[in-house]
Amino acid sequence: MPAIKSKRPAVRHSTRPPLPVRSPQSRLTKLFPILAIAVAATGALRPDSFVAAQFTIIPLLASIMFMMGLTLTRDDAQRIARDPRPVAVGVALQFLLMPILALTLAKLLQLSTPLTVGMVLVGSCAGGTASNVICFLARGDVALSVSMTFVSTLIGVVATPLLSQFYLAEQVAVDELAMIESLLQIVFVPVISGFCFRAVLPRLSAALQPALPLFSVICILLIIGIVVALNSPQLRGIGPLIVLAVILHNALGIAGGFTLSRLFGFDLKQSQTIAIEVGMQNSGLAAALSLQFFSATAALPAALFSIWHNISGALLAGHWGRQRDSLKYLLADVKDSEMDGA
Numbered sequence: 001m002p003a004i005k006s007k008r009p010a011v012r013h014s015t016r017p018p019l020p021v022r023s024p025q026s027r028l029t030k031l032f033p034i035l036a037i038a039v040a041a042t043g044a045l046r047p048d049s050f051v052a053a054q055f056t057i058i059p060l061l062a063s064i065m066f067m068m069g070l071t072l073t074r075d076d077a078q079r080i081a082r083d084p085r086p087v088a089v090g091v092a093l094q095f096l097l098m099p100i101l102a103l104t105l106a107k108l109l110q111l112s113t114p115l116t117v118g119m120v121l122v123g124s125c126a127g128g129t130a131s132n133v134i135c136f137l138a139r140g141d142v143a144l145s146v147s148m149t150f151v152s153t154l155i156g157v158v159a160t161p162l163l164s165q166f167y168l169a170e171q172v173a174v175d176e177l178a179m180i181e182s183l184l185q186i187v188f189v190p191v192i193s194g195f196c197f198r199a200v201l202p203r204l205s206a207a208l209q210p211a212l213p214l215f216s217v218i219c220i221l222l223i224i225g226i227v228v229a230l231n232s233p234q235l236r237g238i239g240p241l242i243v244l245a246v247i248l249h250n251a252l253g254i255a256g257g258f259t260l261s262r263l264f265g266f267d268l269k270q271s272q273t274i275a276i277e278v279g280m281q282n283s284g285l286a287a288a289l290s291l292q293f294f295s296a297t298a299a300l301p302a303a304l305f306s307i308w309h310n311i312s313g314a315l316l317a318g319h320w321g322r323q324r325d326s327l328k329y330l331l332a333d334v335k336d337s338e339m340d341g342a
Contacts, residue, residue, distance in 0.1 A: 033311040043228030050229035060219045062190045069194020090274040099123035118301035122286040124163035126156035131280040138317035140273040148277045157183040227287045227303040230296045246304045254279030
């Protein structure tokens, strides 16, 4: 008896990948630019809400550095050792381009001495941890981003005070040794502590990883609110020039980082990553150093930079992230691969 063939069409299993489940942490991280504006506005309008917490700036910053250390692995160090050129060029651009741009803009716009000090301090600091989140949203080279942030942070312990002394010696007295000591306490020790914590307690560190971006965002928001609150009297009379200086500093850093990276022969994804790292500074650290060694007014550019570079970074990440699968970007990637293989 012949077998009866079923006429029921075969069930086709969908090959479409499941939609990603977005956690509350990821939503809050993407809302960071809006939250930064809201917190800054609160700090300006109701400074009493934040001024009393001024003493927490350094502990908050050290906490951010510790959390950055928790994200680092031995693979990151090995990756740098295997191919140090992108990290080396990116970090060099970070510490060469940004302070020069800061001082040039301050002189062209004839900013006051405290604001010039603040601009140069922002330009002399390492890349900010928010750049790693922005790079992820832009679908860039996250491993390169984390490596650049780590290396620039450690080099910045010495580079930031020396660059500040070099560019500001004619305007203000810079105690570079005291600044190095402060950076060792705020940056170096927490980062290395976080790295060692992950090596010793890998399971606990892995469990903490999903919450780290959220905690970092909360710490940065608190720093923004405190710095803005401390500057609330000056904000009432703030002119458009300092706002323009901060916007141009960020934009020229991103443009310069991208253009020079392409000239060095890096592919599109690497160049976009380096551009984000160069243009986004550790403005929280700049604010803390300004308050500790100079004045509240000197911390104002850092507060404005904290708000603006996250807004511009989020907008840029959205654009680059959407364009990643476009024909233009795919052709650029093919061309870069052919040049690498030549």
